[in-house]
Amino acid sequence: MNKNILLCVSGGIAVYKAVALVSKLSQAGANVKVIMTTSARQFVNPLSFQVMSKNDVYFDTFDEKESSVIAHIDLADWADLILVAPATANIIGKIANGIADDMVTTTLLATTAPVWIAPAMNVHMYDHPAVKRNLDRLATDGYQFIEPSEGFLACGYVGKGRLEEPEKITALVTAFFSQQVKPLIGRTVIVTVGALHVPLDDQHIISPQANGAIGQALANEARMLGAHVIQIENSNLYDVIEQLEAYKIQYPQSLFIHAANVPSIKETPTVSVEGINAVTFGQKVHGKPMISILSDSWIDFSEKAQLNGQFLDTRNPKFFAQTLWSHIIKDEEQ
């Protein structure tokens, strides 16, 4: 990734996860520097972050380590992206109100880099009108959020408030920078979305149920990455097979993402992926796809999918699409 990520860590129980986040970001090729609030240091010793990031850890605005620069301005300018993770209710309130009374908040006011905030707190804190008001204000000010997930919270409650997993945050960061590069400029991506039907006779068709969420997310993400996208939905599968053969000739370098569900009856014709780089989702095809993904049920309704032995969460289509595109692009580069 070779980008500078500044991680601002505030004082919640999830600080330990921020240590894993530094490790994951570094493994993904990022240069990571860390600022901690005074409260964050109650949870984890700065040494852990220093070791993981291989950089000094900052927590005191007035501890100027280098005489040639002012540390908070230098860090604010150095960062390509700033993550506030975990973000406490307190730090969210301070940023929303332009307060700059510690190293984290002062640096955040001084930066022009994008800032992503990953709230983590007790579910009642997260639902509190004051916190909601502050989050709304931050959204208006252009901050992005990594929403907390639901589950068991350290305070004993079950609900929304868990810091998103370090792997997921790292994948979002990686996808963000690869989108900036727009690696699919000049490429045509053909995506089947939702359900493709097979006619049984003149008046009847058979079609699986599908909401198209995954195919749509993959098509949207491909557009974000710069691709020319041809989206095929609610079509007769025989027509799609014919169209695909024509597209293979018209766009010889295209990528085919077969995300639509097809009926599983014996009359179902088979798509050929010969001569095209294809990604399939368990459909029977002629030829060998570049990537074949298996899910626990039809992809639109699944919870997880297996890719090269690795499980990917499919409950958030956008996140799944970003992760899958980074795999496809990496696969093609090899």
Ligand SMILES: Cc1cc2nc3c(=O)[nH]c(=O)nc-3n(C[C@H](O)[C@H](O)[C@H](O)COP(=O)(O)O)c2cc1C
């Ligand atoms: C054990 C413990 C766990 C805490 N966990 C959280 C938390 O997950 N989220 C949060 O917003 N505050 C949490 N707090 C409260 C914050 O530490 C407190 O509001 C502090 O002032 C935050 O300071 P900071 O935002 O400068 O880091 C916790 C406090 C304690 C003692």
